[in-house]
Amino acid sequence: MATTSRNISRVLSKFSPRTSTPESRTTVLSLLREKQALTIQELYTLAQQRQQEQQRQAIDSGATNPPEPAIPSMRYLKKVVLTELAEAGEVEKVHRRHQYTPEEFEALRAQMSKAQRASASREVALFQWQIKRAQPPPPAAAEDVRPFGAEVGVGADWGHLNRRRRRAREGKVDRDVEWMKELSKARSEGAKA
Numbered sequence: 245m246a247t248t249s250r251n252i253s254r255v256l257s258k259f260s261p262r263t264s265t266p267e268s269r270t271t272v273l274s275l276l277r278e279k280q281a282l283t284i285q286e287l288y289t290l291a292q293q294r295q296q297e298q299q300r301q302a303i304d305s306g307a308t309n310p311p312e313p314a315i316p317s318m319r320y321l322k323k324v325v326l327t328e329l330a331e332a333g334e335v336e337k338v339h340r341r342h343q344y345t346p347e348e349f350e351a352l353r354a355q356m357s358k359a360q361r362a363s364a365s366r367e368v369a370l371f372q373w374q375i376k377r378a379q380p381p382p383p384a385a386a387e388d389v390r391p392f393g394a395e396v397g398v399g400a401d402w403g404h405l406n407r408r409r410r411r412a413r414e415g416k417v418d419r420d421v422e423w424m425k426e427l428s429k430a431r432s433e434g435a436k437a
Contacts, residue, residue, distance in 0.1 A: 264325040267314040271295075272325055273375070276335060281374040284322055291315045326373060336376045342368050396420035 275290050276282060282290070291314070299310040315321050329335040344352065344366050353361050391398045397417040402410050 262320070262324050264320075264328045265314060268320075268325045269329060271314045272321070272329065273334065276373060276375050281338065281340075281372040283370060283372050284318065284326070287373065288315065288318050288321050291321070333376055335373050338372055338374055340370045340372060342370045344368070393417070393421040393424055396424065 271291055271294065272287060275287060275294075279286075279290070295311075295313045295315070302310045315325065326335065326337075330337065349364075349366050353364060356364060394400075397413065398421060400417075402413055405413060
């Protein structure tokens, strides 16, 4: 009976929207912290090795049901776990160029067909995942330097006014700016006295 319910839950899980488990996220993040940058294939093989070690330890300790794998498939890793971590801003995908050493290149060429050898290149493009580096905070924005008299309308937009009202407004602002200059002059003289 238990195996039937487990099979039904697996079938139903394929139809429901999948989200990553906390174990899968911590596994991926810990691997990326250890190794800096990894391709999806490298991440998956390292995760599988780690899961096999955990299952062996569980069996050795006498557990009857070994733990379910945190990352059951490459597709789950790629489509669910890494996309959620990228959306959360914890990891990022980077593009790098990798230059094979002569020994590595010769080993690869030995596995290729004649047509593949003709087009083989020593340099390959790698897309790796890494922990997102903390961006330095943006420089503090300089305080808005407001022109003298901004309180009474200096620098305001009067494009919505017609010509007559615009001229009248400019005259009123000029008059108020002159009054503000006199006021600041009187304040500075009063402070000196």
